[in-house]
Amino acid sequence: MYSFMVVDDEQLERKAIQVIMERRSLPFKCVAEAGHGAEAVSKAAEQKPDLIFMDIQMPGMNGLEAAKKILETNPKCRVVFLTAYDQFEYARKGLQMGAADYLLKPVRPDILEETCRKVMESLEYERRKMTEHEQLQQELRQSRPMIQTALVYDLLYGNFYNKEGFRDKNEYLNFEFKSALVMVISIKSPNNPRPIQQACKSIKDFLADIPFAFVVPVGMDRIAFLWGHNMEQVELTLQDMKEMAYNLQQQVAQETGLDSCIGIGWVYHDFADLYKSYREACSAVNLANLLQGKNSVLHISECVRYYNNIPEYSLGAEKKLAELVLQGNCEGIGECVQELYQAIFRSCSGNLIWAKARCLQLLGVLCRVAADARADAEELVRINSNLVNELLELNQLEELKGWMQKGFAEVTMLVKKTWELSSNRVIKQVQDYVEQNLHKNITLEDICGVVYLNPQYFSRLFKKETGITFIEYLTRRRIERAKILLKEEGLSVSLTARKVGFADANYFSRVFCRLEGIPPSEYARKRP
Structure with a gap:
């Protein structure tokens, strides 16, 4: 059900509109009526109708002025102007202002119904859009923590290739910090098989009011804490870092009774370098576990000094x-x-x-x-x-x-295993490209541009994985495709040559004969 309001200085006109709406069984309910513009503005603000029938010529504030004020506060409202023949110029101005339509007085019931149905379609479309938008926003809110966690892992492991795309994600997820460091907390709990969940919750609760603080488990007994800062001038000191680490340690111990060691990496000003801080924190926590045992904190700079000794x-x-x-x-x-x-x-x-x-x-x-x-x-x-x-x-x-x-x-x-999987992907990508582009003059440089490898390395890799050179493979695939075109589709030798990437039909014939033992013309004649 939709709501509507009628604004006209003639009471009979107002009643006529309402009667037509009722008799046509349109899904609209009249929530208000007004006799002049000022009253219309006041009642529209109170009732917020979906549709307003607005007379243009009224004493005091006219319909155009009233509609303008109403649409400023309720832009989703649809306004249909009521006008006489000699007021058409006013109606045109109303349409320019954003009115849904205009009707000539006296209003014909069929025209009124048609206008209302158009407004209904518009309102329904708007409601569907709003519902879809709200659903999308809800899905985004629900998935935001998972996306955020995935991005933290990407930062820790250095898993990104497009910095601009990564910065867009950072902005959406509120990762717009100027600098950051990583701490790695190693949990000591021989009698507790699942200490990470307890410690993660404890740390997250402790950091709840700190902006740019992200906590994720890394391994069975470790937690990474990415600590971002939005300060360009003020640098964190070693004392600041250790104070935070000791506070985290104390929080975990008080809440869970678990002992821990913490390693701290350097501060970096580019998110693309944060994986270095993570690696440094891992090295530091490893050494802390070895040298100092439980409840110790070690910064990477202290590790360097130790190794130097x-x-x-x-x-x-x-x-x-x-x-x-x-x-x-x-x-x-x-x-x-x-x-x-x-x-x-x-x-x-x-x-x-x-x-x-x-x-x-x-x-x-x-x-x-x-x-x-x-x-x-x-x-x-x-x-x-x-x-x-x-x-x-x-x-x-x-x-x-x-x-x-x-x-x-x-x-x-x-x-x-990584190289094997990578090599398999490269070979499959090259084979797919060849099959899709056999009609073209494919060069080694073209292929290397597709897989982003230098020609020497790619040539060695392809020979190692397939047993033949890339040129041999390409030639064989061209001839195999040519055999199909000649025998099954009955194409001429010259046309077949062009369709498999040979610019010279004579050269194609020599290559075909070398690999198949007979010229392509003779091969074609033997087709069933």
Whole structure:
């Protein structure tokens, strides 16, 4: 049901409109009537009708002036002007102002009904739009936390390629901070199998009134806290960071009874660099767990100072190991681990804590290599978390060798799977492109532009994955398509050549003959 109001200085005219509306059984209810413009403005503000029949010529405030004031406060209202023949110029002005229509006096019932139905369609469309908009807004409100969490993970793991698109998401999700850092909280709870949920809730409650504070679980026993700031000039000091970390630690302990260690990364001013702060916080919390035990807080700068105090070992083996991981070369890991273990053993003079610290540092290097190779972020977090926990439990220096072999092989295998999946996607993308563009003069440069790889690397990858060069593959696919065109569709040799990307029919015939053993014309004659 819709509401309407009639405004006319003639009472009979007002009643006539109402009678027609009733007799035509239109779904409109009269909520008010007015005899002049000022009264119309007042009653429209009170009743907010969907439709107003407005006489133009009235004493005092005329219909145009009244309609203008009403539409300013209720723009969704539909106004239909009532006018005499000699007032048409007024009606035209009303339409320009945004009126729905105008009717000539005396109003004919059929014309009035037709006008009302048009208004009903317009109002119904407006209501549907409003309902759809409200539903969309509700869905967005409901999905906002999930989208926000996904964006936080992308920031932590560095999973973004288009900075402009990422900035649009940041603005929508209120991520418009000027700088930010990441803290990683490692939960200590051997008797509680699910400590993360309790600790996450406790931390979120504590940070509820702090803008740009985002908390997400990372792994089975860790939580990442992204702390953004909107201050361009004021820099957070190390004391500020540690004070916040100690407050978080105290909150978790009071609310849940859980012990924790916290690692803190550097502050960064570009959201694209926040993954560095996350990696630094992971390194810091690993070292905090190793050196200081429960309820400790360590900033990455303090880690650097500590590592500088540990005797160095040859970096050649470390570089070799990183290269093997980047290549996904599992076969060479064992020999490299043996060399590294001996180097660490000698440099640390049998000191288990120093040796563990070096292993943590190595693990951090390899995880960064794996992350840069676009290994699955969640799986990498799981592997890293498990390896750190296993390392902390080791009590003998000799156990480190087995830990290194197992752990570094896991990271390398993850990178290998990443390259295999990536290679499969590249090959499939190239094959699809070739099938869709066989009629074109496809070059190696065209293909490399599609998959964003340099020609030398792509050529090696394609030969390794398929056993033939890309040019050989392309030629074979052209000839296979040509055989179909010649035999099943009966096309001429010259037309077939053009349709499979050969500009020269003679050259096409020579290639066809070399691969199939007979000229294309003879092949076509043999078709059934």
